[in-house]
Amino acid sequence: MKRYDMIIVGAGPAGLSAAIEAAKRGMKVVVYDENAKPGGQLFKQIHKFFGSKEHKAKIRGFHIGEELLAEANSLGVEVVLNAIVIGLFPEKEVTVKIDDHVEHVKGDTVLIATGASENMVTFPGWTLPGVIGAGAAQTMMNLHGTLPGKRVLMLGSGNVGLVVSFQLMQAGCEVVALADAAPRVGGYGVHAAKVARCGVPFYLSHTIVKADGDEYVTGVTIGEVDKNWQVIPGTEKHFDVDTICLAVGLSPMSKLADMAGCAMEDNPAKAGFVPTVDKYGETSISGIYAAGDVSGIEEASSAMIEGRIAGIAAAAKLGFISEEECEAEVAKQETALDGLRQGMFAPGMRGKMITETEEGVEISQNLLKKGFVADEEIERFPGVTHNTGVHPVIECTQNIPCNPCQDACPKHCIKIGSNITALPAIDPEQKCTGCGMCVASCSGQAIFLVNEDCGDGTAEITLPYEFLPLPEKGAKGTALSRSGEAVCEAEVVNVRSAKAFDHTHLLTMKVPKEYAMKARFFKEAAKS
């Protein structure tokens, strides 16, 4: 029987991170993954990640995946693909199906990093071809270069639903609406805002009544729900779509932990049935660890840190490092993890109604109900100020763990402080040079450079732009408001692209100056 110091199940962010930490300390590590390619879902994540530098903030998920893989390879981690772990036993023996045979291997430690699976909802027609999971949409677009459909309705306003809606538009689909049975947007407001300003209507307190079609989806009907989640008659709305995308949450894939006999709990704060783990990620069985979504649904950023902690702890357990070294290293990782678990989207905040930010600013209710901050609400946030000349307007209105904008500004105009969930504020003493680094660094695409009065009755707004075709200087079109409504005519006066911006182009449009604080997106006029 083959033996390893550590057997890791799952080559996603948690598994690879654990493998790196363990291998770095001299352990012989194998990672099994059922897929043909490693990286879990990281290679489908094309948006810039949140957090701070230590969490790899502002780096796109697939680049983080590439970095992890390269590091694991350079450390000699053995990654076995198309390998399905079908058994895990309390003695840390593992049975794994590879091709058409089963291997039996023994680990001195085992990490379960199997991730999560997507939840589903049922409605008449939900089994029709054309009803797909949000993960399927990401797989088709971002791995295989294929559009899931032409016209899509998204169900689910959590971060997955919001991020995938944006990705669908980036790929070239039309997102006709975003619906959620919940009364409030579940994901980050900045993700919602960047979808809304492209013109996608949000239907909160709405669910799918039925999907139309005999052989495949040809349309969808949604309806408003009452407080008992029943559709209110007469509120039905119909859309012609060829695709219905479901993003209704994730559940931990914890069957292996249960099978091994680990103590399990049904914990709503962790979004499902999970193994109970201590601060090292160790389950009730000594030497069996769990990290990432399998032990509680969170972001990939926290999964990577949990994986690192498990790798370090396993090294200490087997004597590759001292207890003292383990404690010191784990403490460092815990600080990083704590940084991510703050703010209004922290795991403990699930389902709680929040009315004010940490700074005491009233939360935008329009953002929660319609996906964008209303004109009359935007002025109260500390990132939104007025000045002469070009200056940043930061429409970041919720306490989320993210601070790249603060580091990005060479002139130190933007202040967040050491608490990374704080709302960014503008230091009026510092002079903005209009370099645009903050605009490109904002993972939420919530920063705009505004010159409110160019002296000729116009204003200039620089916005992040991640679509094709990229408008050229001189292009004429329409400026859209935060809600995606056409507000005025606009002309592109500059388009900046740079390697440091990482595919986020900075598009500057000229609008009549009364729209300086209203126009937030550019739609090019159809070329004749």
Added chain:
Amino acid sequence: MRIEEHPILGTYEKGRTVSFTFDGKELQGCEGEPIAIALKNAGVMVHRYTKKEHKPRGIFCAIGRCTDCVMIVNGKPNVRTCITPLEEGMEVRTQYGVGEKAEGGAQK
């Protein structure tokens, strides 16, 4: 429909164009991509019909988990087309129920 150029990902690395058949009709796809992706780009939505109610099924999870997309590939039923790489000359057929067997028990 294929994405020619993506604003973040640029162009996609794809295998050479190969021919395969779907219910006897010749189609084209990229070698090595999942069969389901080649079918999707050829406009095929229905992969199989369920046994009892004869209801259509197609791609649902696209990561080999839900088994909605199974078809008969080179005579073998229940092949998860979303994770099975396309090869030149593959014979892909719509699956009815749990897949048919030829006389003598051998898989057709």
